[in-house]
Every structure is written in C-alpha cells, then in structure tokens.
Amino acid sequence: MADYLFYSVIGLGISIILYRSFLKKxxxxxxxxxxxxxxxxxxxxxxxxxxxxxxxxEPVKKIKVGEIISSEEIVAEDPEKSSVETISAPMVNYRNFINYIYWIVTAVFLVRFAKNILLLLFLIKRERSGRIGKLTTVLLKERGNPYSFFNYLFIHPQDLKEDKYLDLVLIHEKAHSRQLHSADILFLEFLGCFFWYNPFLWLYKKEILENHEYLADEAVIKAGGNREVYASQLVKSGGKVLQPLLSGFSFIQTKNRLNMLHIKRSSRSRIALKAGITLFLFAAVFAVSSFNTIGNPAPFVVVVDAGHGGKDSGNNEVESLEKEINLAVAIKLLALGNEKEVRVILLRERDEFLSLEERVNFVNAQGADMFLSLHCNASGDNQKSGAEVIFSPQSNSASQSAKYSRLLANHLLQTVETAEIKKSNFFVLKNSDIPAVMIEMGFMTNTRDFALLRDNRYHQELAEGIYNGLLSIKNEINE
Incomplete structure (x- = not known):
C-alpha cells in the first residue's frame, strides 16, 4: 500500500510538471x-x-533469520505450553484509524457527488424550456454566466434575448457538448471521491478544466468569431462558474484565456520536439512506476494446515466445530495468496482426517519456506481470551520459528486485542524440517471470542492479519 501511495503521488506530480513545462503554453x-x-x-x-x-x-540471497537475530540457544522445555511473551494491542490501532478516516472522507465525497448529480437532474426536469439546435435550454432564476452539462445549456432568459452575446455562447457551449467535456468532469469528480488524498489529482482537474475552455474558445474563433470582440466579451463576463460537474462560459481565470487567444502557434518542429520530450519522459515515469524491479522472484511458500478434520472435530463447542472454523480461515488465507508474494499450500481443502504423521510428511515433502497450523483454543477459565502464537524450542528451526512467531503476533494485533507468544513441543511443530508456527486464533470457551470465531467477516480479518504477517516475514528475510 505504501508503495502504491508513493508511486502514484510521485508519478502524478512529475507528469503535471512535464505538462506545465512543455505543453501547457x-x-x-x-x-x-x-x-x-x-x-x-x-x-x-x-x-x-x-x-x-x-x-x-538474480533474486536477493535469503539470509536465515537465525543468522540475524540473537544466537542465544532456546532451551527445550516441558511439552506443556509456557508463556514467553504477551503482546497487547495499543489503545488506538492507527492502521484501523487511518482506514476509518479514509472511508469516512470517501463516503462524504461520494454523497456530495451523488447529491450534485441529483440536483442537476432535478433542475433540468423542472426548468427545461426549449431547444436551440442540439442544445436543450434550462432557464436559470438568477442571472450569471451560462454553463452546460452535455446537451443542456443553463442560461438566464435575458441572455437569450442578446443575439450577439448568445451567438458566442452557443458556439462555445456546443463545443463543450460536442467534445463531451462533461464526461471528463464526471470522471474527475468520481476519481476525486477515492483519490482525494492525492494533491496532484486536484491540479490535474484544474488543468483539464482549463484545457476544456481553450478548446471551446478555439471553436469560437474557428467558427468565424472576431478575436477582439470575443476577448472583450470575456472581460465583460469575467468571474467563474462555481457549480460542480458543469462546463462554464468563463470557468477559469479570464486572464489565462485572453493570453491563450493571442498566443501564436509554435512551429511544427518546436511542437514536435516538446511533445516528443514529454512523451519520452512520461514513458520513463510509467516504466519506473510499473517496473517489477526484482524480476520474477520465487514467492514465500507457506503450507497451511487447518487443524483437525474428519472424525477429529477439535474443540466442539455449542453450535460450531473447530475444524470448520480452521478450514474457513485457511481457505480465505489461500485466496489472499499469490505467486509474486506469498504462495499458500493448503494441507487439507475439505473435511478429512489426517494423522499427525501424515501432516508432517506432507509438510516436509513440499520444500516450502514455512509451516503454519491454525487452531482454536479452549480453557477451563472462560475469561481467558485472545490469540496464542506457538513454536517448538526442540525443532531444528527454533530460532526462525521464534522470529516468525513474533512477526505474526504483531500483525494479528490488527484483529485481536492480545497475542501471547508461547513455547510448546507439539508433534507437528517439533518434527517439521522448516520453521513451524501454530496459531490459536481465539478461545472457544470465551463468550466474546466464540461469537467472533463464528463470524465470516472475522474470518476474513484474521486471514488478512495472518497474511500481512507472512508478507512481513518474506520482506524481512529478503532484506
């Protein structure tokens, strides 16, 4: 996400600079x-x-995590789980807070966009009066500069009586209509609802609207309008049309339009040179923004085991089976994976029973980078809640597993309030040839956790938190 924000903002910024430097004048x-x-x-x-x-x-050489973290030996302990560390979510989850702010502002812009369209359609329906050529006139209550929306001309009745002025307006607004400038405006307004945070988008909007006016002004001159008479009319009309979604007779600063009316066209060679430089430099910007700088590196491969299955239902509490919850989250994790970042291999894709030996044999035969086992927890203390991330100190990859556990726990805090990192010599963790981690996603014996674990939306949130943790692991070992 950070890369997208960076490249999209910088790309638009450089492109607008290119336009203003070589093409605008x-x-x-x-x-x-x-x-x-x-x-x-x-x-x-x-x-x-x-x-x-x-x-x-060549892909960047992977460095084993055990070589870049503390080499202090992890002493094997009793197979009973023992707490290593408890990580709590901060009082304010800034990632979620930023997401909420973004969608709130986006919703405000979308409502504003829809409101403006509805008001415009209402005005057309109520005040539509007649036709002038291909333009349908919509009468305004207050006198001001005329403006257009597709084939609709919004104009005060008094202006319809001024023949000389009306001729200029009609040519100008017919150009807006014929060239579909309103479509550009609708497109820009819609983009602005989602990319409002990008300052260069607003500069783009200003330049595009300004260009619309130049195109319409040029149409007036090409139609035989006197340049000086038209210029004087622009000075008299002055001002701006502030209504959104509309093309106005004097939408931008009059000074810019007057200057453009009197600027002489450059020679063809000069124009070709400027256009060529602009396109070449923009192509370079596009290439850098879209370039996969590391070619096609191998993805980080993770074998995901949806714990239990078949005759083994796991912690069977009230209405739901643990095996079903585990598989639901695993399938959502599979959907998030891809061949460029993290490739997910499911140990089971349906409700079937596999022995612990079969699970370990499958994991060790895949040549994967990591093994992840998903489970739901249970406790005699029904107040206990939150996630547990577990690794085995007796595995051959204990150091990597410990590091991976911390990264996964940190990203799970996007969803859960607490995440404990624990040690335990579970069979599948201890006997895996690759770094292995087990996640207990919540306590089925806790009322709140159990309600969440049965929620399909919560499954998606858990999968996203886990996937972000896997991405973090991939990025760290490739640094």
Missing amino acids: EKLFVFNRFFLLSSLCLCLLAPVLQIDYGFNF
Missing part, C-alpha cells in the same frame, strides 16, 4: 486533453501493474 489543445487524461489514468494504474520488462535480475 502550446496550442495543442486536443493533444493536451489526451495527454492529461491518459497520463492521469496510467499514473494511478502503474503501481499495481508490476510489469516484467524482460530484465532478469
């Missing part, structure tokens, strides 16, 4: 519109594409 209005819209879309898409351009880099 040139009379390339159609080309500029295409560049602004396409570069906007490509900059927002590039970071998620991760294109392999054919450069094959």
Whole structure:
C-alpha cells in the first residue's frame, strides 16, 4: 500500500510538471486533453501493474533469520505450553484509524457527488424550456454566466434575448457538448471521491478544466468569431462558474484565456520536439512506476494446515466445530495468496482426517519456506481470551520459528486485542524440517471470542492479519 501511495503521488506530480513545462503554453489543445487524461489514468494504474520488462535480475540471497537475530540457544522445555511473551494491542490501532478516516472522507465525497448529480437532474426536469439546435435550454432564476452539462445549456432568459452575446455562447457551449467535456468532469469528480488524498489529482482537474475552455474558445474563433470582440466579451463576463460537474462560459481565470487567444502557434518542429520530450519522459515515469524491479522472484511458500478434520472435530463447542472454523480461515488465507508474494499450500481443502504423521510428511515433502497450523483454543477459565502464537524450542528451526512467531503476533494485533507468544513441543511443530508456527486464533470457551470465531467477516480479518504477517516475514528475510 505504501508503495502504491508513493508511486502514484510521485508519478502524478512529475507528469503535471512535464505538462506545465512543455505543453501547457502550446496550442495543442486536443493533444493536451489526451495527454492529461491518459497520463492521469496510467499514473494511478502503474503501481499495481508490476510489469516484467524482460530484465532478469538474480533474486536477493535469503539470509536465515537465525543468522540475524540473537544466537542465544532456546532451551527445550516441558511439552506443556509456557508463556514467553504477551503482546497487547495499543489503545488506538492507527492502521484501523487511518482506514476509518479514509472511508469516512470517501463516503462524504461520494454523497456530495451523488447529491450534485441529483440536483442537476432535478433542475433540468423542472426548468427545461426549449431547444436551440442540439442544445436543450434550462432557464436559470438568477442571472450569471451560462454553463452546460452535455446537451443542456443553463442560461438566464435575458441572455437569450442578446443575439450577439448568445451567438458566442452557443458556439462555445456546443463545443463543450460536442467534445463531451462533461464526461471528463464526471470522471474527475468520481476519481476525486477515492483519490482525494492525492494533491496532484486536484491540479490535474484544474488543468483539464482549463484545457476544456481553450478548446471551446478555439471553436469560437474557428467558427468565424472576431478575436477582439470575443476577448472583450470575456472581460465583460469575467468571474467563474462555481457549480460542480458543469462546463462554464468563463470557468477559469479570464486572464489565462485572453493570453491563450493571442498566443501564436509554435512551429511544427518546436511542437514536435516538446511533445516528443514529454512523451519520452512520461514513458520513463510509467516504466519506473510499473517496473517489477526484482524480476520474477520465487514467492514465500507457506503450507497451511487447518487443524483437525474428519472424525477429529477439535474443540466442539455449542453450535460450531473447530475444524470448520480452521478450514474457513485457511481457505480465505489461500485466496489472499499469490505467486509474486506469498504462495499458500493448503494441507487439507475439505473435511478429512489426517494423522499427525501424515501432516508432517506432507509438510516436509513440499520444500516450502514455512509451516503454519491454525487452531482454536479452549480453557477451563472462560475469561481467558485472545490469540496464542506457538513454536517448538526442540525443532531444528527454533530460532526462525521464534522470529516468525513474533512477526505474526504483531500483525494479528490488527484483529485481536492480545497475542501471547508461547513455547510448546507439539508433534507437528517439533518434527517439521522448516520453521513451524501454530496459531490459536481465539478461545472457544470465551463468550466474546466464540461469537467472533463464528463470524465470516472475522474470518476474513484474521486471514488478512495472518497474511500481512507472512508478507512481513518474506520482506524481512529478503532484506
């Protein structure tokens, strides 16, 4: 997520600089519109594409975690679980807080967007009066600058009586309508609902709207309008049309439009040079933003065991079976995996019984990087709650397993309030040839935990927390 934010913001920032440096002052209005819209879309898409351009880099050599953490020997203990460390979630989960803020602001923008469209449609239905060519007129109560929305012209009745002024308005607004500028505006407003945090998106919107006015002004001149008469009319009309979603006769600063009316078109060679430089540099920005810099490295492979199964139901409490909860979370974890980051192999994909020996043999035959066993907990103390992350001090990969346990516990705190790291010599943990960790996702003997463990949405949250922990493990061992 951080990479996406970085590359999308930087990409848009560089692209807007390129536009303002090479294209904005040139009379390339159609080309500029295409560049602004396409570069906007490509900059927002590039970071998620991760294109392999054919450069094959050697994957970074993995360093065993045991070589970069304390080499202090973990002493084997009694097979009964013993607490190593308890990690509690902070009073404020900043990740969730930021997510809430984002969606609240996004919802406000979406409501605003929908409201503006509905108000516009209501105004069209109520005040529609007639047609002038292909434009349907919508009468305004208060006099101001005319504006358009697709084939609708919003204008005060008094302006319809001023023939000279009306001719200019009609040519201008017909250009907006014919060139579908309202579609651009709707697209920008919709993007703004989701990418409101990106400051360069708002600059893009300003430049695109400004370009719309240049295109409409050019249409007036090409239709035979007198340049000086039109310029004087712009000065008289002045001001801005502030209504969202609309194309206005004087939407942007009059000064910019007057300057553009009187700027001479550059020579073809100069235009070609500027356009070529802009496209070349933008292509470089796009390539960097979308480039998979490490080629196609092998993913971090994890064998996930949904504990119990078949005749072994696990902790069978009230309405739900532990084996079903374990499998539900495992399947959601499988859906989150991918071939570029973390590949998940399920030890069982259905309700079937496997012995402990069969499980260990399957794990050791996969050549995976890690083994993860999912379970639900139980205790005689029904007040006990939270997750437990367990590793075996007697396994051959005890150091790595201990490190992995801490990373997984930290990311589980996105979902659970507490996560204890414990030692235990469970058969599947002790006999795995690779780092092995067991997660007890909650206590079925605790009323609150049990209610959550039966909730499908909570299964997704658990899977996401575990998956983020696996990503953290992958990133750390490849540093």
